[in-house]
Amino acid sequence: MALEQNYRVGLIQMSCGPDPDANLDKAAARVREAAHEGAQIICLPELFRAQYFCQREDISLFDLAEPIPGPSTERLGAVAREENVTVIASLFERRAAGLYHNTAAILGQDGSVAGLYRKMHIPDDPLYYEKFYFAPGDLGFKAFDTSVGKIGTLVCWDQWYPEGARLTALQGANVLFYPTAIGWHPAEKQEFGEAQYSAWQTIQRGHAIANGVYVAAVNRVGHENGDVRGNRVEGPGLEFWGGSFLADPFGRVIAKAAHDKEEILIAEIDLRLLEETRRNWPFLRDRRIDAYGPIVRRFLDDAGSGTE
Numbered sequence: 334m335a336l337e338q339n340y341r342v343g344l345i346q347m348s349c350g351p352d353p354d355a356n357l358d359k360a361a362a363r364v365r366e367a368a369h370e371g372a373q374i375i376c377l378p379e380l381f382r383a384q385y386f387c388q389r390e391d392i393s394l395f396d397l398a399e400p401i402p403g404p405s406t407e408r409l410g411a412v413a414r415e416e417n418v419t420v421i422a423s424l425f426e427r428r429a430a431g432l433y434h435n436t437a438a439i440l441g442q443d444g445s446v447a448g449l450y451r452k453m454h455i456p457d458d459p460l461y462y463e464k465f466y467f468a469p470g471d472l473g474f475k476a477f478d479t480s481v482g483k484i485g486t487l488v489c490w491d492q493w494y495p496e497g498a499r500l501t502a503l504q505g506a507n508v509l510f511y512p513t514a515i516g517w518h519p520a521e522k523q524e525f526g527e528a529q530y531s532a533w534q535t536i537q538r539g540h541a542i543a544n545g546v547y548v549a550a551v552n553r554v555g556h557e558n559g560d561v562r563g564n565r566v567e568g569p570g571l572e573f574w575g576g577s578f579l580a581d582p583f584g585r586v587i588a589k590a591a592h593d594k595e596e597i598l599i600a601e602i603d604l605r606l607l608e609e610t611r612r613n614w615p616f617l618r619d620r621r622i623d624a625y626g627p628i629v630r631r632f633l634d635d636a637g638s639g640t641e
Contacts, residue, residue, distance in 0.1 A: 343372025348555035368416035398427035414444030476504035502544035516573035
């Protein structure tokens with residue numbers, strides 16, 4: 334049986350300013366540019382319409398949220414339709430009054446919303462106060478059909494969890510996309526910065542190896558204080574470390590962006606390599622699915638019984 338055709342992905346590493354409309358204009362332009370460079374599936378970074386506002390808890394910032402379908406999906410869907418590409422757009426979704434999600438919308442070649450993934454793991458750390466804004470995802474881990482094959486998308490904090498990557502890959506995704514907003518606390522960068530970035534890249538390369546898939550991490554870049562139309566957080570802010578990359582099923586980084594500038598990465602998904610890697614490393618074949626029941630427990634005590 335013949336494999337599907339190889340295809341090209343585009344990863345948009347961009348900076349985000351205080352004007353959401355200007356950010357949307359930039360995103361639309363970058364998607365067109367990636368399409369003109371041959372990308373067939375194009376992924377934007379997490380919550381690209383604004384600077385990373387979760388650096389503080391401010392009830393007025395819920396006004397940034399929008400419905401899906403809505404203004405962003407309409408604008409980017411038109412670009413997807415005109416350029417004949419699939420677009421992954423990470424948005425602040427207003428699902429209902431008082432109910433919001435951090436959501437990745439998959440926009441098909443016809444411009445429609447072909448699928449939604451709502452971020453499952455929600456962090457609550459200094460300058461990453463996402464639990465204030467987002468309800469946890471309730472759609473589960475999903476793979477989506479596109480014109481070139483199945484893909485999966487998770488979002489940022491999800492990238493540290495092997496369970497999400499596995500469950501998405503088991504549904505047939507050949508590429509796992511992770512739109513991301515992650516950076517350094519300036520006071521920590523000198524001591525921990527290199528190790529933090531290395532850990533972030535390493536865990537995702539591990540997902541590629543363990544599941545025999547491509548993994549695309551798409552980060553923003555630049556220093557931000559969460560400035561939204563002049564309303565900002567006082568203090569050191571965050572330095573988003575860029576470094577977007579694509580890893581192949583062997584875990585090799587085949588494309589990588591700089592830490593300090595905007596870039597568009599274009600790279601090929603080689604389905605023959607995916608097939609060959611899984612044949613030589615048959616992790617899916619050798620999984621002991623009969624022995625994994627305790628994984629659904631929060632923790633196991635010394636006696637081996639599960640605790641929530």
